[in-house]
Amino acid sequence: MFVRCLFVFLALAPLSSFAADEVNIYSYRQPYLIKPLLQAFEQETGIKANLVYAKQGLIERLQREARNSPADLLLTADIGRLLDMKDAGLSQPVQSDVLEKNIPQNFRDAESHWSGLTSRARIIVASKQRVQDQPASYEDLANPEWQGRICTRSGKHDYMVALIAAMITHHGLDDAQTWLNGVKNSLARKPQGNDRAQVKAIHQGECDIAVINHYYMALMQSDPEQTEWANAVNIIFPNQADRGAHMNVSGIALTKHAPNRDHAIRLMEFLSEQTAQKIYAQENSEYPVNEKVAWSDLLESWGQFKIDQVNLSEVAKHRADAVKLVDITGYDN
Secondary structure, X not given: OHHHHHHHHHHHOOHHHHOOOEEEEEEOOOHHHHHHHHHHHHHHHOOEEEEEEOOOOHHHHHHHHHXXXXXXXXXXXXXXXXXXXXHOOOEEOOOOHHHHHHOOHHHEOOOOOOEEEEEEEEEEEEEOOOOOOOOOOOHHHHOHHHOOOEEOOOOOOHHHHHHHHHHHHHHOHHHHHHHHHHHHHOEOOOOOOOHHHHHHHHHOOOOOEEEEEOHHHHHHHOOOXXXXXXXXXXXXXXXXXXXXXOEXXXXXXXXXXXXXXXXXXXXXXXXXXXXXXXXXXXXXXXXXXXXXXXXXXXXXXXXXXXXXXXXXXXXXXXHHHHHHHHHHHOOOO
C-alpha cells in the first residue's frame, strides 16, 4: 500500500521538485559563444547547464513540446525571436531585482518576459579608398549620391528587419517606406550573404558602403583570412547628431513551463552580473548591457558613441510592418 501511495505522489508532484541540479537551455546562439559563460556558471554554482543549439526551429519545438518541454530558457541573438516567443505564449515574466539593477530599462521587456544580455550596434562601414564624404546617418543611405554603391543582407534577415522597424518607430510607416525605397535604389547588387560578406564585397570593389553589426568587425580583425577585409573599411556610428545608433540585443527568456525555474532565474541573473558580462565583452567583442562592466580594448579603441534609447519593445512592435515594407518595395529583388 505504501509503495502504491508513493507512486501516486511522484506522478502528481511537479517535475521541478525532483529535478537534478541542472538547467536546460535552448539556444539560437552558437555554442562556442555560450560555453565559456556556462562553464563559469557551473563552476560558481555547481548547477549543470545543458545546451541545445539550432539555427532555427527552437520556438516551434517549444510549441510542440508544450508543458512537457525540458527547456528552461531560450537564448537568442536578436530581439525578434524573443518577441515571437512572448507572442506565442511560450515565456513567463521574471521579477528580479538583480536583472532590474544590471540591465537598463530599454533593454528589458516592459512586462519582464525577456532581458537583453549584450548589445550590438548596427553600424555603417565605408571603403577607405573610395568614400571621402561618409554617410552620417541611416537616413543618408537613401541619398542619390550612393546609388549603386551599397551592399546589405536580405531585407528579411532579423538584423535588417530590426533596423527597418526602428526606422518605422522614429519616422512612421510612410516615411520608412520612402527611405527603404531609397536604399533599394542605392544597392550595388541583390541583397545577399551575411555581415562579413558585405565587408568582403567592399574590399573586392563590388560596393562602397554596407550596414553590419559591429562585432563582425572584431571577428574579422582576429581572423587572418579576413583581416584584410576589415582593414579596407572605416567604421561609422550613425546618427550621432540626433537620436544615436540603432542597438539590438542578444537576450534570454524563461520558458512558460520551465521545470528548473529557480536554477534558470539564477542563470539569467548570473549572465547579467560582472563575471559573465566581462566574458561577453572580452571573448565576443559585444557591448555589455551591465554599465558597470568595461568594454574590450578593441571596442574602447573605436570610441564612445551615442545610442538610441528607444525601448526595443517599441521597435519590435513594428517587425511585421517592416517585413511588409521589404515585400512592398521589392527590396530583395
